[in-house]
């Protein structure tokens with residue numbers, strides 16, 4: 001498959017992730033040609049992504065595709081694409097709330113949205129789920145200013161805040177219809193407040209929930225147990241066979257240790273997240289607010305505030321969620337969710353994809369076997 005020899009691209013950090021941002025018009029319209037190009041841009045499949053701009057981890061092998069929306073209710077459309085590191089796969093099956101933080105600034109930088117003087121709000125349609133979001137960020141003098149004093153765990157230093165608001169979603173908060181399901185012998189809560197996520201007490205899978213991500217990733221027995229839970233939960237959640245998809249995510253829950261509401265270790269779904277995704281956190285927070293969920297007795301959600309501090313391996317993520325637990329036959333719903341992230345333009349220029357020669361599409365040799373997703 002051939003494609004353009006060079007493409008305009010902006011590399012950005014969005015929250016605790018990093019990705020390549022493109023205008024939709026700069027990519028092939030044909031999905032197969034686009035995906036082939038993105039694999040060659042990122043350097044996949046290769047555990048090191050040495051011949052591309054991917055960072056050899058799912059959190060740094062991400063793509064945002066942005067365009068002016070034809071929906072009069074929103075300004076831009078954002079399609080998130082996860083580029084697998086070690087497999088020739090590009091997936092639109094999941095969304096990413098971290099790369100979302102860069103979409104508004106990118107839209108202003110590329111002239112898709114006129115900046116306000118002081119601050120700009122961009123209404124975004126997230127094409128992966130069809131749900132809307134609004135991002136607000138500083139634009140003094142009509143230019144995006146990435147500097148500021150907002151700090152987020154997992155990112156050194158500080159940067160300008162990007163406030164993100166999600167109105168009530170249209171998908172069921174409880175995709176199985178139950179607040180608790182027994183899956184592969186384990187009691188779990190399957191929840192979707194923007195990211196299908198299975199909440200699992202850490203103790204139910206024989207870990208404390210305070211381990212380092214790399215130690216959890218080495219635990220073969222845990223990996224097998226989580227895979228079993230995920231395959232069954234995925235079916236129950238209406239996601240079909242999830243063996244090769246990146247959703248649902250799995251979040252292990254343990255009591256908080258640093259004044260937050262809960263400690264988490266989140267599998268995305270094979271690698272253990274070094275922090276937690278934005279929409280993953282939104283789903284955990286909503287799940288912990290539901291009476292009868294598996295977080296009861298583990299988590300301590302604040303009773304009088306919408307804000308919840310989710311502890312994770314590199315710190316914490318504060319997220320606001322207002323959950324209506326449902327009554328008289330009406331299902332529970334997350335009425336609103338809001339979070340502050342930061343984003344930064346790292347590089348703007350032209351990316352030169354690896355050539356489209358058929359041999360280049362094969363994984364490089366080596367004796368290590370496939371790297372974890």
Ligand code: NQM
Nearest residue numbers: 017097098268277278279280
């Ligand atoms: O949940 C990683 C990330 C994510 C997703 C993943 C995310 C979100 O941290 O909104 O941002 O779960 O694969 O970038």
